[in-house]
Amino acid sequence: MRIIKLDAIDSTNQYLRQLNLEYKLQDNTVVVVKNQTKGKGQMGSAWLSEPGKNLMFSMFKQLELPVRDNFYISMVVSLAVVKALQSVGIPELAIKWPNDILSCDKKVCGILIENGLKGQHIKSSIIGIGLNVNQENFKELPKASSLKSLTKKTYVIDELLNIILKQLEVYFSKLEANQLDALKQDYERLLFKKDVMAEFKNEEGAVFYGIIKSVSTSGKLQVLPKGETDIKAFDLKQLVLKY
Incomplete structure (x- = not known):
């Protein structure tokens, strides 16, 4: 090295x-x-x-x-x-x-x-x-x-x-x-906020709540939005985790 x-x-x-x-x-x-x-x-x-x-x-x-x-x-x-x-x-x-x-x-x-x-x-x-x-x-x-x-x-x-x-x-x-x-x-x-309700902001600036479930092998964050049944995938430019 x-x-x-x-x-x-x-x-x-x-x-x-x-x-x-x-x-x-x-x-x-x-x-x-x-x-x-x-x-x-x-x-x-x-x-x-x-x-x-x-x-x-x-x-x-x-x-x-x-x-x-x-x-x-x-x-x-x-x-x-x-x-x-x-x-x-x-x-x-x-x-x-x-x-x-x-x-x-x-x-x-x-x-x-x-x-x-x-x-x-x-x-x-x-x-x-x-x-x-x-x-x-x-x-x-x-x-x-x-x-x-x-x-x-x-x-x-x-x-x-x-x-x-x-x-x-x-x-x-x-x-x-x-x-x-x-x-x-x-x-x-070790993923921060995994499996707990968290606050997010999407690329349009709208705030929503959801639960981080996993990360895809391509790196997209898998989030279950509050009140929904289908998990959605987001890349880095599409989502901000507020904390």
């Missing part, structure tokens, strides 16, 4: 993507940065971070996976992060669909996955992870928190990186071994 450490760049995902265009990156190449100035989350949302206080890195992963199974990458990464955080005593962890990591109902980690395709197969992924570690100021982000805010402990960022990388290796080996059903079951077991 090659780890590249930098002081400041726009985006670790973007840096790795450009690096892969110029060179043939080896599997598990990792870029870690102290200050990421233009980090992105799902659907282009900004990932804001105080310099030196959080863990921000991206990993280049070589794969051979059918496009139809792309969401298993998200499952693998989410599960690896949760397992790593469990090992250092972070409480009440859950995965908010598709791959935000929550502790005590607060977001502590964001994940952004960008896949490289060839035909009907995924040949590589650039996996960006932003974990709030020792930052304590989230005035503009009331739903966010950090490991230090939750536990009152200060963490060594490099140690957390090593723990997460080790768990990524474990869970990607499960994907390579085709343990798809087990991965899906583990992911759904």
